[in-house]
Amino acid sequence: MKLDAVELREVALPLVSPFRTSLGTQTVRNALLVRVLSEEGEGWGECVAEDEPSYSPEYLAGAADVIKRFMIPALAGLDLDPAAVGPALGRLRGHPMAKAAVEMAVLDCWLRAHRTSLAAHLGGVRRRVRVGVSVGIAESVDALLTTVDRHLSAGYARIKLKIEPGWDLEPVRAVRETFGDGVMLTVDANTAYRLADLRHLAKLDAYGLALVEQPFAPGDLHAHAALAARMDTPVCLDESITSAEDAAEAIRRGACSIVNIKPGRVGGYLEARRIHDLARANGVPVWCGGMLETGLGRAANLALASLPGFTLPGDISATERYYHRDITRPFVLDGGEMAVPDSPGLGVLPEPADLEAATTSVETVRC
Numbered sequence: 410m411k412l413d414a415v416e417l418r419e420v421a422l423p424l425v426s427p428f429r430t431s432l433g434t435q436t437v438r439n440a441l442l443v444r445v446l447s448e449e450g451e452g453w454g455e456c457v458a459e460d461e462p463s464y465s466p467e468y469l470a471g472a473a474d475v476i477k478r479f480m481i482p483a484l485a486g487l488d489l490d491p492a493a494v495g496p497a498l499g500r501l502r503g504h505p506m507a508k509a510a511v512e513m514a515v516l517d518c519w520l521r522a523h524r525t526s527l528a529a530h531l532g533g534v535r536r537r538v539r540v541g542v543s544v545g546i547a548e549s550v551d552a553l554l555t556t557v558d559r560h561l562s563a564g565y566a567r568i569k570l571k572i573e574p575g576w577d578l579e580p581v582r583a584v585r586e587t588f589g590d591g592v593m594l595t596v597d598a599n600t601a602y603r604l605a606d607l608r609h610l611a612k613l614d615a616y617g618l619a620l621v622e623q624p625f626a627p628g629d630l631h632a633h634a635a636l637a638a639r640m641d642t643p644v645c646l647d648e649s650i651t652s653a654e655d656a657a658e659a660i661r662r663g664a665c666s667i668v669n670i671k672p673g674r675v676g677g678y679l680e681a682r683r684i685h686d687l688a689r690a691n692g693v694p695v696w697c698g699g700m701l702e703t704g705l706g707r708a709a710n711l712a713l714a715s716l717p718g719f720t721l722p723g724d725i726s727a728t729e730r731y732y733h734r735d736i737t738r739p740f741v742l743d744g745g746e747m748a749v750p751d752s753p754g755l756g757v758l759p760e761p762a763d764l765e766a767a768t769t770s771v772e773t774v775r776c
């Protein structure tokens with residue numbers, strides 16, 4: 410499959426409410442969409458880089474630049490199938506979210522032409538997946554409890570609470586005491602703590618959490634292993650894992666016993682599957698993380714979450730949790746689960762009117 414052109418489109422989706430994490434507060438999701446055009450048809454990819462390099466070193470404008478100046482020329486003229494994209498971009502260092510978006514678009518185009526769903530191509534075994542919801546840092550414990558109550562009433566299978574120094578033990582205790590032991594509860598620190606906080610974090614053991622996610626800096630496997638040795642609650646890594654090699658090293662060092670897999674963070678859905686396979690071979694459960702994706706990324710994440718090793722609910726919320734209006738049809742929650750798209754490719758396309766309404770810039774690069 411040869412590329413004729415690649416369209417880079419930025420869209421802006423206002424959030425239904427501010428989303429506060431230890432990294433900052435977000436009120437709009439600006440996303441970079443990649444559309445590849447070939448003789449076989451078109452394919453869509455989504456780059457999950459944030460506006461600024463806060464979650465990881467990538468940022469939206471930089472991703473658009475590296476795709477335009479280096480990735481598209483590296484793929485032009487090649488006879489591509491999805492497995493060829495990674496190697497063709499291999500000499501370009503870093504930029505996993507940009508690489509993931511390009512590979513995702515080629516995957517979608519190729520799979521549509523071959524009448525195969527992404528879930529089938531990846532090896533999915535489920536038609537529906539249990540999903541959780543991420544709850545930001547709130548103005549008060551009361552406000553937090555109101556939000557958690559709403560999400561539990563909606564049927565989410567797991568509640569993830571964002572924590573940071575000064576907002577951790579008290580809100581977690583309040584949620585556990587208010588909603589009881591039956592709720593699957595996790596916390597996510599987004600690297601906000603230091604090794605000196607270890608004794609304090611170990612107190613989270615009192616609340617029966619399913620996992621503690623990424624308390625320390627991405628490169629600090631030692632601190633995560635030290636915490637894992639001190640806590641009964643499993644340690645889960647997110648930002649630390651950017652490849653299958655990272656996952657193997659983190660598991661070998663006892664730095665995690667659960668992995669949050671985000672396709673953008675690791676360079677694409679095919680690397681995500683490699684991490685899934687490696688984790689499964691080591692008896693390590695995985696789940697699919699979220700980056701406030703549009704319906705394109707949401708659909709692809711549901712396909713990934715249908716693989717056998719994805720045994721924990723992921724951050725694949727219903728569209729309404731983040732957006733009044735998306736660029737695709739809305740994804741809805743049904744009894745704590747969501748249906749895995751089973752039509753060719755991603756199984757979803759942007760709705761032209763919604764896409765137009767959200768578009769802030771479009772650029773087409775001829776190959």
Ligand SMILES: O=C(O)CCC(=O)N[C@@H](C(=O)O)c1ccccc1
Nearest residue numbers: 430464543698699700701702724726
């Ligand atoms: O549900 C979602 O899509 C978001 C889930 C979520 O909490 N994402 C967090 C994370 O660190 O996992 C995040 C996303 C974007 C930016 C910062 C943090």
